Amino acid sequence: MRIDIHTHISPDRIAAPVLEGMTAQFGYQAVGINTIDGIKSHMRASGVDKSVVLGVVDRLEHIKPANDWLISIQDDMLVPFGAIHPDMDDMPGEVRRLRDAGIKGVKLHPMVNQFFPDDPKMFPLYEELGDDMVVEIHSGRWAHTKPEDTVYSPPNRIMNMIRQFPKMKVVCLHLGGFYMLDEAEKELIGKDNVIIDTTWPPELKEVGTDTLAAIINKHGADKVCFGTDFPLADMAKDSQFIESLPVPDAAKERILGENFRELAGL
Numbered sequence: 001m002r003i004d005i006h007t008h009i010s011p012d013r014i015a016a017p018v019l020e021g022m023t024a025q026f027g028y029q030a031v032g033i034n035t036i037d038g039i040k041s042h043m044r045a046s047g048v049d050k051s052v053v054l055g056v057v058d059r060l061e062h063i064k065p066a067n068d069w070l071i072s073i074q075d076d077m078l079v080p081f082g083a084i085h086p087d088m089d090d091m092p093g094e095v096r097r098l099r100d101a102g103i104k105g106v107k108l109h110p111m112v113n114q115f116f117p118d119d120p121k122m123f124p125l126y127e128e129l130g131d132d133m134v135v136e137i138h139s140g141r142w143a144h145t146k147p148e149d150t151v152y153s154p155p156n157r158i159m160n161m162i163r164q165f166p167k168m169k170v171v172c173l174h175l176g177g178f179y180m181l182d183e184a185e186k187e188l189i190g191k192d193n194v195i196i197d198t199t200w201p202p203e204l205k206e207v208g209t210d211t212l213a214a215i216i217n218k219h220g221a222d223k224v225c226f227g228t229d230f231p232l233a234d235m236a237k238d239s240q241f242i243e244s245l246p247v248p249d250a251a252k253e254r255i256l257g258e259n260f261r262e263l264a265g266l
């Protein structure tokens with residue numbers, strides 16, 4: 001089974017402005033349409049069976065409606081993960097609501113929501129996530145982050161969170177450190193209880209064959225999952241790049257789907 005564990009889509013009526021905002025902010029070209037129909041046609045064309053749709057919400061008052069929509073789109077192809085905002089009154093309560101509705105995990109975005117993952121105010125959330133819900137967390141910075149900007153999710157602070165909640169199923173996105181691969185290698189790569197994903201827009205190829213193969217070999221292919229950031233990167237191109245790597249075929253199959261299927265119980 002092939003699974004893209006990192007995608008972003010929106011309800012039809014707001015999808016176009018959201019996509020415009022995304023492509024303007026990051027400077028990447030969209031490779032598809034960020035709607036339910038758009039992602040499903042991209043998945044069919046790319047040979048991807050399931051996509052994890054990550055909830056990311058900037059404003060507190062949008063959390064509940066966003067999560068209501070994510071709950072409603074669950075089906076054979078789409079595996080939505082709930083959005084969490086650090087200023088919510090009751091983060092554990094929202095996790096229980098998501099879990100009861102069949103949701104398998106949450107997305108944390110410290111860069112968008114401006115919090116440090118190892119801030120004790122987040123601990124009640126981690127307690128509630130327990131050892132069943134999966135957490136996908138943005139790791140590293142952005143391509144456009146300036147030296148004076150605060151990096152809320154550097155690899156060392158993520159590792160500090162994982163150390164304190166070793167049973168939590170944490171996936172550190174962007175190879176553990178977007179535009180911070182040296183720090184990721186030092187802090188996260190090869191460590192226990194750390195899972196990483198391969199999301200690297202606009203194209204995973206930019207990481208380079210040798211670097212990506214070295215990360216996979218050091219970290220262990222059983223703890224690496226395929227992700228893209230669709231609609232900012234192409235599922236077919238990025239999965240073909242993984243298939244082209246000088247690692248065993250069995251490892252590629254695990255990365256392209258099996259690891260996450262087991263992790264999330266799909």
Ligand SMILES: [Zn+2]
Nearest residue numbers: 006007008229
């Ligand atoms: Zn993303």
